[in-house]
Amino acid sequence: MPDIPPSIRLPNTDAFRPQNLWETVQAFNQRLRSGNLENYRPAPLGFPQLDECLGGGLRAEDLCLVGGMQNVGKTIFVLQVARNLAATGGVLPILVCYEHRPETLLHRLLCLESVDNADSPDPQGVTRDAIEKAVLAYYDAHPSREARQGLDLDWLLANVPGVDRAWYRLREYLWRLWLVAGDGLETTLPVLHEYVRMAQHQGFARIMLIVDYAQRVPLQPRLGGAELTDHQRIDLVMRGLKAIAMELGVPVMAVAAADEAALRRQRVHFEDLWGPATVQYEPDVAIILNRDALSANSGEQWVRIAIEKNRHGPSESEHRVRLLGRQYRLAKHGTPVRGVESHQWERLRMKSDADCAQGSGL
Numbered sequence: 001m002p003d004i005p006p007s008i009r010l011p012n013t014d015a016f017r018p019q020n021l022w023e024t025v026q027a028f029n030q031r032l033r034s035g036n037l038e039n040y041r042p043a044p045l046g047f048p049q050l051d052e053c054l055g056g057g058l059r060a061e062d063l064c065l066v067g068g069m070q071n072v073g074k075t076i077f078v079l080q081v082a083r084n085l086a087a088t089g090g091v092l093p094i095l096v097c098y099e100h101r102p103e104t105l106l107h108r109l110l111c112l113e114s115v116d117n118a119d120s121p122d123p124q125g126v127t128r129d130a131i132e133k134a135v136l137a138y139y140d141a142h143p144s145r146e147a148r149q150g151l152d153l154d155w156l157l158a159n160v161p162g163v164d165r166a167w168y169r170l171r172e173y174l175w176r177l178w179l180v181a182g183d184g185l186e187t188t189l190p191v192l193h194e195y196v197r198m199a200q201h202q203g204f205a206r207i208m209l210i211v212d213y214a215q216r217v218p219l220q221p222r223l224g225g226a227e228l229t230d231h232q233r234i235d236l237v238m239r240g241l242k243a244i245a246m247e248l249g250v251p252v253m254a255v256a257a258a259d260e261a262a263l264r265r266q267r268v269h270f271e272d273l274w275g276p277a278t279v280q281y282e283p284d285v286a287i288i289l290n291r292d293a294l295s296a297n298s299g300e301q302w303v304r305i306a307i308e309k310n311r312h313g314p315s316e317s318e319h320r321v322r323l324l325g326r327q328y329r330l331a332k333h334g335t336p337v338r339g340v341e342s343h344q345w346e347r348l349r350m351k352s353d354a355d356c357a358q359g360s361g362l
Contacts, residue, residue, distance in 0.1 A: 036205075043091045043208050043251050046084025049319050049334055050305065054285065055312045058208065058251035062311075063242045063282055065214070065256045067273045068289030069266065073303050074255045075099060076328050077289060078210050079108060081253065085208060086177035087169075092204040094195050098182035098216035105179050107131060108328040113166035118324060118331040125327040126162035134160045182211070188220050189240035196248045209244065213255035215274060217241075234275035238282045266291075269347045270308035284311040290343060292320045301325050304337060306344060316344040 019027070031037075042056035051057050058064055068074050075097070082093035097105060107128050115125035138151050138159075157164045180187070180195065192209060199207050211217065217237045219228070228236075245252040256279065262272030270286040273279045286309035292302035306318040321334035339345065 041090075041206065043085060043206065044088070045081045046088070047081075047305070047321075047330075047332065047334075049317075049336070050287065050307065053307050053310060053313050053315075053317045058253065058285065059312065060249045060251060061246045062251040062284040063238075063245050064251065064253045064285040064287065065270075065273060065279070065283045066253060066287045066289070067256045067258055067270065068268050069258065069263065069291060072289045072291055073323050073325075073330065074289055075212055076108075076323070076325075077287075077305075077330060078212055078253060078255060079105060079328070080112065080330055082177055082208075082210055083109060083112060083173075086173035089173070089176055091206040091208050092176060092178065092199055093208050093210055094178040094180065094199060095210045095212065096180040096182045096187060096192060096195065097212045098184060098187070099212055101181045102179035109170055110163060110166045111327045112329040113169040114162040115324060115327050115329055116165075118322070118327075118329050119333050123324060123327070124162075125324070125329075126160065126166060127326045128328075129326070131156065131160055131163070182216065183218075184216055185218055188218050189237065189244070190220070192217070192241075193244050193248070196244065196250055200248070207248075207250045209250055209252045211241065211252070211254040213257060214238065214241065215257045230274075231276040235278045238275065238278045242282045267343065267346075269343070269350075271347075283309060285309060294320065303330065304343060305330075305334065306342075308344070308347065316342075316348065318342045318344050 042051075042054065042059050044051045044057035045054070066074055066078060079095065082095045085091040085093040095105070110131070111126050111128055115123050117123060134156065135151065138155070139148060142148050142150070153167070157167055178195070178199070192211065196207055196209055214237055215234055217240075219233055219236055241252050241254055244250070256273045256275075258268040258272045259274045262268045268288055268290055270288055271280065273286075285307065288306045288308050290304045290306070292304045294300070294302040301323040302320050303323045304318055304320050307315050309315055310317075318337045319334035320337055322331040324330070337343075
C-alpha cells in the first residue's frame with residue numbers, strides 16, 4: 001500500500017497505516033515462519049478451573065478485570081497469579097501495585113511460599129505476624145546499632161520456622177518477577193507502557209502486565225486544566241490498558257473496584273464494577289471474587305471465584321476455594337458451585353429483570 005500522503009492527517013507509521021488483506025496475510029506468514037507464536041500460547045493463571053474455562057489462560061491482547069468486595073482477596077489473587085507465572089518460568093509478570101510497596105509484597109510471598117499444600121485439610125505456614133514479632137524481639141534484645149547489623153534475611157531463615165522453606169521456593173524465580181510501587185501521581189498509562197517495553201527490550205518474549213488497581217492509575221495533566229469526572233477518567237484508563245495489551249501484544253490483568261451500591265449489597269458482579277460502560281465493553285475476561293457463606297459456618301475463610309465474562313469460552317462459571325488469609329494464599333483447587341446456589345443464578349435473574357424493565361419502559 002502506498003505511503004500516506006501529506007494531505008492525509010494520519011501518522012505515517014505501520015501502526016496507523018491501513019493494510020489490505022494481502023499485506024495482513026504476508027505479515028501472518030512471516031510471524032509463523034519466525035516462530036513468534038505468542039498469540040497461540042495462553043498465559044496460565046495457575047488455577048486449573050479458571051484456566052480450563054479460559055482455554056489455557058489469558059492470551060496476548062487480552063484485558064482481564066478482577067473485581068470484588070474490599071478485603072475479599074483480590075490482591076492475594078493477582079499476586080498469586082504473578083507468582084504462578086514466575087514459578088513456571090514461561091511468562092514474566094510485571095505487578096504494578098498502587099496499594100503496597102514491593103517489600104510488603106515480599107512478606108506476603110514468603111508467607112505464601114511457606115505453605116506446603118494449600119489444598120490439604122490443615123495447611124500450615126509462616127504468618128506476617130510471626131515475622132514481625134521475631135524482628136521486634138531481636139531489636140529489643142539488641143539495643144545497639146552495631147548489634148542490629150546481624151538482623152537480615154539469613155537471621156530470619158535460621159530463626160523463624162518456615163521462612164527457610166519459603167525462601168527455597170522463592171529463590172527459584174527471583175529474576176522472573178518484577179514488582180513496582182505504583183505512584184498515584186506519576187505511574188501513568190505511558191509509564192505502564194514503558195515497563196512492558198523495557199521487559200521486551202531485555203529479551204522477555206512473553207509478558208503479563210498486572211495492575212492493582214485500575215481506578216488508581218493516574219492520567220497525565222490535561223492542557224487547559226480541564227477537570228475530568230471519575231467516569232471520564234476511568235473510561236480513559238480502561239481504553240489505555242486495552243491499548244497497551246493490543247499494541248504490545250501482552251495480556252493485561254487489572255484489579256477493579258466495585259461501585260457503592262454493590263458494596264452496600266455485599267455482593268459484587270461484573271456489572272457492578274465502578275465506572276462507565278467502557279468497563280463492561282473493553283475487557284475480554286472478568287473474574288469476580290465474593291465471600292462465601294461457608295466462612296460463617298466453618299470457621300475457615302472461603303471465597304467464590306467466578307468468570308462473568310469470557311470471550312474465549314464459557315462464562316457464568318463459579319467455584320469456591322479456601323482462602324488462607326494469614327498466609328495470603330488461595331487453594332489451588334476449588335469446588336464447583338452450580339444451580340440456584342450459584343451467585344451466577346442470582347446475577348442472570350437480575351439481568352433478566354433489568355432487561356424486562358427496560359423493555360417495558362419502566
